[in-house]
Amino acid sequence: MITRQDIVAAIRSLGVQPGDLLIAHSSYRSFNPGDASDRVEGGPAAVAEALIDAVSPGGSVFVPTYNYGNDVWDPATSPSYDGVITEHFRKLPGAVRSLHPTHALAGVGPDAASILANHDKVQHVGEGSPLWKLWQRDAWVLLIGVSHEANSVAHVAEELLAMPYLDRRRTAHVARPGGAAEEVILRRPGCSDSWAAVLDPRLRAAGAVREAMVGQSRFLLMRSTAVVAATIELLKNDPAALLCHRCDCDACNSARALLRRSGG
Numbered sequence: 730m731i732t733r734q735d736i737v738a739a740i741r742s743l744g745v746q747p748g749d750l751l752i753a754h755s756s757y758r759s760f761n762p763g764d765a766s767d768r769v770e771g772g773p774a775a776v777a778e779a780l781i782d783a784v785s786p787g788g789s790v791f792v793p794t795y796n797y798g799n800d801v802w803d804p805a806t807s808p809s810y811d812g813v814i815t816e817h818f819r820k821l822p823g824a825v826r827s828l829h830p831t832h833a834l835a836g837v838g839p840d841a842a843s844i845l846a847n848h849d850k851v852q853h854v855g856e857g858s859p860l861w862k863l864w865q866r867d868a869w870v871l872l873i874g875v876s877h878e879a880n881s882v883a884h885v886a887e888e889l890l891a892m893p894y895l896d897r898r899r900t901a902h903v904a905r906p907g908g909a910a911e912e913v914i915l916r917r918p919g920c921s922d923s924w925a926a927v928l929d930p931r932l933r934a935a936g937a938v939r940e941a942m943v944g945q946s947r948f949l950l951m952r953s954t955a956v957v958a959a960t961i962e963l964l965k966n967d968p969a970a971l972l973c974h975r976c977d978c979d980a981c982n983s984a985r986a987l988l989r990r991s992g993g
């Protein structure tokens with residue numbers, strides 16, 4: 730069975746060092762899709778701890794704990810919809826969670842509080858958001874058994890280029906003291922279903938992806954700056970590069986309509 734130490738060793742072998750900043754997206758199932766009882770000793774909590782071990786001492790780890798507007802947002806109780814590893818991670822001692830009502834991140838480490846601060850005051854991946862700050866500091870991105878569909882930092886490229894489809898709106902609900910739920914209007918996030926097909930070859934061609942297997946889970950490590958740079962190139966070639974081709978995808982269909990409108 731895979732151990733916490735195996736995971737730390739794999740992450741370190743890819744180049745992560747104590748003191749580094751790390752964004753991790755994960756699938757616990759990927760360690761052994763066929764046998765839920767034979768994945769990692771200690772379960773998803775051990776994976777969450779291993780992420781922190783890999784950058785300790787001195788480093789900080791961040792994971793998505795998005796609720797996607799599924800629940801009335803309460804940072805203490807709203808579950809993460811980004812997998813069981815992230816759900817354990819957000820409950821670790823010392824974990825901090827940002828306050829964005831649909832796309833909060835959780836962090837552990839000396840930089841967690843400053844990176845996660847004020848997320849309720851900015852767009853979810855806009856200037857001043859946690860992923861924006863992590864990109865500015867060239868944080869690592871680690872994909873554990875998931876591909877670039879999960880690679881949220883690529884949205885920073887859309888923000889930098891002020892893509893015409895960004896300013897779509899949705900409503901979400903935030904818990905307020907006394908039990909009331911307040912309706913808030915937020916940007917509607919884009920779809921990332923097609924990102925692996927376009928981003929993976931681009932990043933590999935740039936030599937930006939390091940890879941290791943841990944059990945049956947494929948770990949991919951890259952710099953967030955490489956992800957954003959590759960995405961900018963894709964969008965400059967084709968403003969619709971990040972949009973999927975599912976005919977029933979409302980997000981991508983409305984984004985295409987906005988691109989057509991902005992193109993005259």
Ligand SMILES: [Zn+2]
Pocket residue numbers: 920921922972973974975978980981982
């Ligand atoms: Zn789509």
